[in-house]
Amino acid sequence: MTTTSVEHEVTYLEAISEALDEEMARDERVFLMGEDIGPYGGAFRITEGFQKKYGEWRVLDTPLSESGFVGAAIGAAMMGMRPVVEMQFADFISCAFDQITEVAAKNHYRWGAAVPMVIRAPFGGGVHGGPFHSECPEGWFFHSPGLKLVAPSTPYDAKGLLKAAIRDNNPVIYFEHKFLYRRVKAILPTEDYIVPIGKADVKRAGRDISVITYAAMVHQALEAAEQLTKEGIELEVVDLRTLVPLDKETIYDSVRKTSKAIVLHEDNKTGGIGAEIAALLAEECFDCLDGPIHRIAAPDTPVPFSTPLEEFFLPKVNDVVAAARKLAAY
Amino acid sequence: MTTTSVEHEVTYLEAISEALDEEMARDERVFLMGEDIGPYGGAFRITEGFQKKYGEWRVLDTPLSESGFVGAAIGAAMMGMRPVVEMQFADFISCAFDQITEVAAKNHYRWGAAVPMVIRAPFGGGVHGGPFHSECPEGWFFHSPGLKLVAPSTPYDAKGLLKAAIRDNNPVIYFEHKFLYRRVKAILPTEDYIVPIGKADVKRAGRDISVITYAAMVHQALEAAEQLTKEGIELEVVDLRTLVPLDKETIYDSVRKTSKAIVLHEDNKTGGIGAEIAALLAEECFDCLDGPIHRIAAPDTPVPFSTPLEEFFLPKVNDVVAAARKLAAY
Amino acid sequence: MDAVEVAKDVKRADLLQMYYYLRLTRTLEDRITALYRQGRIMGGVYTSSGMEAISVGYASALRPDDIIAPFHRDMGAFLVRGITPGEVVAQYLGKRTGPTRGKDGNVHFGDLKRGIIAFVSHLADNLPVATGVALAFTLRGESRVVVTNTGDGGTSRGDFHEALNFASVRKLPVVFFCNNNQYAYSTPLSLQMAIPNVVDRAKAYAMPGEIVDGNDLAAVYLAARRAIDRARAGEGPTFIECKTMRMHGHSEHDSAKYVPRELFEEWKKKDPILKAEHMLKELGYADETTFKEVEERVKKEVEAGVEFAEQSPLPEGTETLEGVFAAEDEVQS
Amino acid sequence: MDAVEVAKDVKRADLLQMYYYLRLTRTLEDRITALYRQGRIMGGVYTSSGMEAISVGYASALRPDDIIAPFHRDMGAFLVRGITPGEVVAQYLGKRTGPTRGKDGNVHFGDLKRGIIAFVSHLADNLPVATGVALAFTLRGESRVVVTNTGDGGTSRGDFHEALNFASVRKLPVVFFCNNNQYAYSTPLSLQMAIPNVVDRAKAYAMPGEIVDGNDLAAVYLAARRAIDRARAGEGPTFIECKTMRMHGHSEHDSAKYVPRELFEEWKKKDPILKAEHMLKELGYADETTFKEVEERVKKEVEAGVEFAEQSPLPEGTETLEGVFAAEDEVQS
Numbered sequence A, B: 001m002t003t004t005s006v007e008h009e010v011t012y013l014e015a016i017s018e019a020l021d022e023e024m025a026r027d028e029r030v031f032l033m034g035e036d037i038g039p040y041g042g043a044f045r046i047t048e049g050f051q052k053k054y055g056e057w058r059v060l061d062t063p064l065s066e067s068g069f070v071g072a073a074i075g076a077a078m079m080g081m082r083p084v085v086e087m088q089f090a091d092f093i094s095c096a097f098d099q100i101t102e103v104a105a106k107n108h109y110r111w112g113a114a115v116p117m118v119i120r121a122p123f124g125g126g127v128h129g130g131p132f133h134s135e136c137p138e139g140w141f142f143h144s145p146g147l148k149l150v151a152p153s154t155p156y157d158a159k160g161l162l163k164a165a166i167r168d169n170n171p172v173i174y175f176e177h178k179f180l181y182r183r184v185k186a187i188l189p190t191e192d193y194i195v196p197i198g199k200a201d202v203k204r205a206g207r208d209i210s211v212i213t214y215a216a217m218v219h220q221a222l223e224a225a226e227q228l229t230k231e232g233i234e235l236e237v238v239d240l241r242t243l244v245p246l247d248k249e250t251i252y253d254s255v256r257k258t259s260k261a262i263v264l265h266e267d268n269k270t271g272g273i274g275a276e277i278a279a280l281l282a283e284e285c286f287d288c289l290d291g292p293i294h295r296i297a298a299p300d301t302p303v304p305f306s307t308p309l310e311e312f313f314l315p316k317v318n319d320v321v322a323a324a325r326k327l328a329a330y
Numbered sequence C, D: 001m002d003a004v005e006v007a008k009d010v011k012r013a014d015l016l017q018m019y020y021y022l023r024l025t026r027t028l029e030d031r032i033t034a035l036y037r038q039g040r041i042m043g044g045v046y047t048s049s050g051m052e053a054i055s056v057g058y059a060s061a062l063r064p065d066d067i068i069a070p071f072h073r074d075m076g077a078f079l080v081r082g083i084t085p086g087e088v089v090a091q092y093l094g095k096r097t098g099p100t101r102g103k104d105g106n107v108h109f110g111d112l113k114r115g116i117i118a119f120v121s122h123l124a125d126n127l128p129v130a131t132g133v134a135l136a137f138t139l140r141g142e143s144r145v146v147v148t149n150t151g152d153g154g155t156s157r158g159d160f161h162e163a164l165n166f167a168s169v170r171k172l173p174v175v176f177f178c179n180n181n182q183y184a185y186s187t188p189l190s191l192q193m194a195i196p197n198v199v200d201r202a203k204a205y206a207m208p209g210e211i212v213d214g215n216d217l218a219a220v221y222l223a224a225r226r227a228i229d230r231a232r233a234g235e236g237p238t239f240i241e242c243k244t245m246r247m248h249g250h251s252e253h254d255s256a257k258y259v260p261r262e263l264f265e266e267w268k269k270k271d272p273i274l275k276a277e278h279m280l281k282e283l284g285y286a287d288e289t290t291f292k293e294v295e296e297r298v299k300k301e302v303e304a305g306v307e308f309a310e311q312s313p314l315p316e317g318t319e320t321l322e323g324v325f326a327a328e329d330e331v332q333s
């Protein structure tokens, strides 16, 4: 566990760890629950050393019962605590689906009691995890009013969004992409900061085509942009960062500028977040569009295990490049 | 319980009942599970008299445990049975979410074992049910590859689609709209028939604007069409009937003809099925669109209880009329 | 021990107050049923008729800063916690003065200021939530307790299991009541579980369990008090099975034909109000005059409530869009 | 009774065959671990090292037309049911010749022709599924049985509760094994449940329960046989807790530092293979020569399997799109 006294380079994973550590130190109400997060430090070692520092109760190992401990987090949150719950893998969030969508999401609407809690969901593929350790479950919760959803792509955003999520008065699902854990690094500010929920970020400016994406796919988009710039095609990469509430203005502004849009995500295509973004553009930016909206996403299958299958399944830099060329020529 | 020896008028509810009865009589493998479906005949009395006719085991009252009995249905289905499971209200399907999305939906893809089962989900609002007895959960499952989804709007389709669902080799969620149960009636054929899964139906032909919708909203669309015809605006009402697999050709054909599209559903707007349809049109019919795609759906809130709130929440005939007028003038 | 003897362990004033709430609950729910039959109530009506002693009993055993997470037959607990008949009827009528401002219906309401977590339709969902309430108390070193309740049917759900297991492992200050009224909707206990007593479920968690006559106000109250004391002392959760009977259909539209008439006859004699009156008389704490007075008082209160509710405004349609999210400056109670 | 005495109730040929599977399981999983360490296996490796007797034992007690719904430490059961080492390694390597054709990894596979329901990562999900398998048997009047297994950790999930409850209420022909290896990943039993023995969970369902030494092949086999016989006779489900120890980390990347070394030392002496060999020798059924022969046989079989798997083709990328739905003319086994 690191403390952020000096400027330093951290991985995406370490950024998450730091955010948790700092928020726990800052606010006594913050506590952690999940499977194997205590002495073991969690399946991905994000809470390594936390239990020594904060004790057995604030870093609480639960029985194997996602519905039970998400429910417990809801109860504690209503009592004024700030629970952060870890899914060992995002895939297991299906076991807590009912508590999340029926209790947490609807609570404030129904009777005004806030549920300030965070569910950390290590998600996504590219890690040879197969159908049950690679899922992107954000689409389900995107369609569940009452939840906020964030999905950072960089260490900076990972830290800032987790802090914002913990300080938010609502249930927030924090999608952390497993593929990025140790693959992206950055030097972070030494002072406390948050990345506000609800604000997208233009990760690269460009005049020709907007690529609207989030999480691991941001990096595919940036790589595609790098390649295409040599051909004179300038992609603008919009990193949503927050999925709910969606920063429509930043999306619209970008597409109004470029007149062409690619929506890119790793989640299954049909009914994914990309559908909503495409629909919004077709409704709100119809007149400014100079070509069809192009969605790039995983096909409508579970995430297959074997390498050639998973490679086929995941959206690739080349898919973005190919789509952009076509759109540029439209 | 009626038998279909002579031509007769039935409600939507009776059509469902008939389909179950006939399929049970036709195929020994078909059996029913759920809460209070036995002597009581189910919360909506769809299986009234069934237990007397088919016995305690083929019309099986379960403990109060949606996950447990959906899981059991999966096991029985793999053994060659054809279970039809009743959710007392579609809202409670969240309790079985994990079994449906992780076990049933992925089973055939993962290891080739078919799961021929049906989950009946009485859904939808307009019945003063409030947040937990009015939900439209189809959006979640629309984004879960491996499931088929149907949602009939008429007694004819209700009967034919349920029969098709029972005969299908895959897990099918059958969304039956509670508002329609006793409100729509029709004379049905005397002979056995099915409505094939995967085929939309143009419920009213029209040259000006396509309204793409399903379930209870089909009737709002038809009513709007009736009003607008007086103004010389001709709506084409496309009833999807099946949500997965989506009948894209019928949708595209209609929009290619009319060049204008309204997508209408009762489910929450963001991330709903309407988003996918709008996205598909923006991708595939871009050149044939003569105006923005207009989505009409419930706002992104739980279903509120009180009459003025629920009325505000539900999409109305007038919403369709207003949108159509605007689009017609575009 | 005989019910009258048992009641001696309860203060006279407490017994009389609980009797008042028993009557208030019955009268209020009867009135709501009448409104329903007149077609003036939207949605379902689920009452606790014949089971009122349970929620009145456990709620009366709590301190003001404790919390309840009731289920759909716990009207008594709402009233004991200070919800007024007017608020309840307003809730049933979808009025803006109801605790959910029309957002939700019937007994789906809560109020943190009065220590009530709202019930969720999905049965047993509130049990894990209750463990979390208790966990918050433990984390902060508070000596508060949470009581929750479930039906016999609700105990078959996975969330029941996950909640009781967690509460036991962490010795949380939570008391699990179970209102065993022998049916879940139309489903009899024998199709719900293979055990003779719901309390046997507690053995799976090494949790102390107790069976109590759910129609005996003092017995329920005392069992609650013992369990609450244990919880407050850090000795962990308790499971209390209250034997009772649902004296009507599952909701007002259910005629309960599936219940043998003799069962109703049998339990009619065990009516909790009758029992309480007998006990109060035997102890010399009250007589028919007192009962009459209480009856009139609660009738008045209920009628005032109905009037309040009927005169209250409905919400405006646009309020539909309010409250999905808590504001950033919203203060938690 | 002493383990050798117990084993006298099992036929010699059966014991020898189970011994063979014990060795095959260990050798195969060791080989897979070695492949993993060489970086030749994608994804996680979860083995049953030290626990092989459980799945070999229960699978051996079944008839060919019975069904198993195993969990992630049941390699022995797969092998007893006829899955070959080649198929297993092909599965681990993501080859098209694996039972899932590369769609899923490691022990996530099944084969209805050999009576195996595939394991689902989400722990305990397969327990309700197993009750449904049993329900199908009951509905059709077949005298078949299904055996399923879960870890100690898996018993905390709601689906465990819902499955056992349903099985009990309907007296379904299903046997629930529980592989109590004292840890769920890093979580010790004491943080998983408040009961001393997992079998106490069965009391909540009035389900007969038994504790058995999970490292004693004959004892497991006999307990399975008794429970299977009961189930086949229509007497309903049984819960069997097998005391055992996971002799390594949760998966190959976990060094299990959280387990006291003495615990490993203690259980090393109770290794199921050692125990089985002692028993076979005491009974005069086998000697070192036999063991050596078996060792060589299984080594050869495993190496042949590795070769088969390595020479097998990977699937083509486009196969990703196949198989989401069953075809309409697909015949069910």
Ligand SMILES: Cc1ncc(C[n+]2csc(CCOP(=O)(O)OP(=O)(O)O)c2C)c(N)n1
Pocket (backbone or CB within 6 Å): B035, B064, B066, B088, B092, B095, C073, C121, C122, C123, C150, C151, C152, C153, C154, C155, C157, C179, C181, C183, C184, C185, C246, C250
């Ligand atoms: C998860 C879930 N499934 C189904 C229902 C529908 N339902 C409402 S009450 C009820 C019966 C409840 O029985 P029990 O728990 O015994 O409580 P009681 O009404 O008898 O007091 C059912 C099935 C529900 N509310 N939640």
Ligand SMILES: Cc1ncc(C[n+]2csc(CCOP(=O)(O)OP(=O)(O)O)c2C)c(N)n1
Pocket (backbone or CB within 6 Å): A035, A064, A066, A088, A092, A095, D073, D121, D122, D123, D150, D151, D152, D153, D154, D155, D157, D179, D181, D183, D184, D185, D246, D250
């Ligand atoms: C629902 C769910 N939550 C979390 C996990 C992650 N996980 C995989 S194995 C495991 C521990 C399992 O322990 P146990 O059931 O005792 O089986 P064992 O591995 O000890 O044999 C965990 C937490 C999972 N697979 N499923």
Ligand SMILES: [Mg+2]
Pocket (backbone or CB within 6 Å): C151, C152, C153, C179, C180, C181, C182, C183, C184, C185
């Ligand atoms: Mg009940």
Ligand SMILES: [Mg+2]
Pocket (backbone or CB within 6 Å): D151, D152, D153, D179, D180, D181, D182, D183, D184, D185
């Ligand atoms: Mg274990």
